[in-house]
Amino acid sequence: MEIRSSAKKTAKSFLQIVPMIAGVLLLVSLLTAAIPEEAYAALFTGHPVLDPLVGAAAGSVAAGNPVTSYVIGGELLRVGVSLTAVTAFIVAWVSVGLVSLPAEMEVMGRRFALARNAISFLCAVLMAVLVVLVLSGLGASP
Amino acid sequence: MNPEQKGKISPYPALFLAVVLLVYAVVFILDPDLAARSLARFAALLRQVIPALVLVFLLLFAVDLFLTPKRVAGALGREAGARGWLIATVVGVVSTGPVYLWFPLLADLRKNGMRPALAAAFLYCRSVKLPLVPLMVYYFGWLYTAVLTVFMLGFSVVVGLATERVEEWGGKKEE
Numbered sequence: 528m529e530i531r532s533s534a535k536k537t538a539k540s541f542l543q544i545v546p547m548i549a550g551v552l553l554l555v556s557l558l559t560a561a562i563p564e565e566a567y568a569a570l571f572t573g574h575p576v577l578d579p580l581v582g583a584a585a586g587s588v589a590a591g592n593p594v595t596s597y598v599i600g601g602e603l604l605r606v607g608v609s610l611t612a613v614t615a616f617i618v619a620w621v622s623v624g625l626v627s628l629p630a631e632m633e634v635m636g637r638r639f640a641l642a643r644n645a646i647s648f649l650c651a652v653l654m655a656v657l658v659v660l661v662l663s664g665l666g667a668s669p
Numbered sequence: 670m671n672p673e674q675k676g677k678i679s680p681y682p683a684l685f686l687a688v689v690l691l692v693y694a695v696v697f698i699l700d701p702d703l704a705a706r707s708l709a710r711f712a713a714l715l716r717q718v719i720p721a722l723v724l725v726f727l728l729l730f731a732v733d734l735f736l737t738p739k740r741v742a743g744a745l746g747r748e749a750g751a752r753g754w755l756i757a758t759v760v761g762v763v764s765t766g767p768v769y770l771w772f773p774l775l776a777d778l779r780k781n782g783m784r785p786a787l788a789a790a791f792l793y794c795r796s797v798k799l800p801l802v803p804l805m806v807y808y809f810g811w812l813y814t815a816v817l818t819v820f821m822l823g824f825s826v827v828v829g830l831a832t833e834r835v836e837e838w839g840g841k842k843e844e
Binding site: 529530532533534536537540541543544545546547548549550551552553554555556557559560561593594597598600601604610614617618621622624627629630631633634635636638639642643646647650654657658661662665667 | 679681682683685686688689690692693696703706707708710711714715718722726729730733734767768769770772773775776777779785788789792793795796798801804805808809810812813816817820821824827828831832835836
């Protein structure tokens with residue numbers, strides 16, 4: 528009886544979440560196919576305050592495997608984008624999810640999802656500044 | 670409160686999928702090549718996601734079958750203390766698959782007494798990708814990778830506590 532009841536509840540969760548996951552996967556696929564990797568470099572202007580914010584914003588909208596964020600981040604560094612901006616981009620990529628936000632709001636609750644993503648966005652910028660400061664303090668050339 | 674919590678099935682997931690399919694239909698009309706490339710990526714992504722999805726639903730089943738609210742509250746509730754943070758952090762770091770696959774399990778655990786801060790910390794710790802560390806070292810160096818990883822683990826507590834504060838702001842309590 529317990530097994531049947533648990534199986535029913537799991538099946539109900541499955542019916543709820545599968546359309547959401549399929550929608551998120553379709554959106555992720557569309558975004559990664561539509562936005563070429565080199566397009567990210569055009570977003571940065573060299574502004575020391577604006578660039579980390581732009582990096583975090585781009586990382587929040589971007590979707591897909593984190594490997595892609597390392598590759599793009601490496602390329603951005605190579606063309607002269609600051610490490611602070613690149614770090615904000617990488618951290619926001621893995622911690623903020625605008626594409627999956629509708630799914631998160633539906634399943635985890637609106638307030639939780641909005642708060643978590645907004646706080647993670649701010650932390651991505653703050654963390655980027657702190658990481659570069661610590662690296663400078665350790666004598667590493669950012 | 671979610672419709673699911675009231676015992677109803679929400680129409681929102683199906684509606685969301687319908688809107689996304691509509692976007693695809695528009696893209697297919699405007700740029701059939703982009704739509705085809707996107708669908709090919711979707712098929713590849715789906716193949717990667719299915720094993721993790723199966724794991725999540727097996728865990729959901731196990732949680733419902735074996736975990737009582739008392740047990741969840743003891744391990745991941747407010748009284749869990751440092752042990753709860755450690756569990757959320759370690760499980761968050763080692764968990765696999767896209768983040769959205771874990772939402773149903775976390776929602777289930779939260780209904781059984783998991784602290785919101787630990788749910789948020791779990792999701793944040795998923796930023797630390799152990800299998801991808803060598804690649805990050807290749808691109809950014811070991812010192813950067815080490816410093817960033819330490820910060821990510823530390824910030825998981827900050828994000829967890831801040832999310833819980835905001836969620837419960839104005840007297841809204843989960844329990």
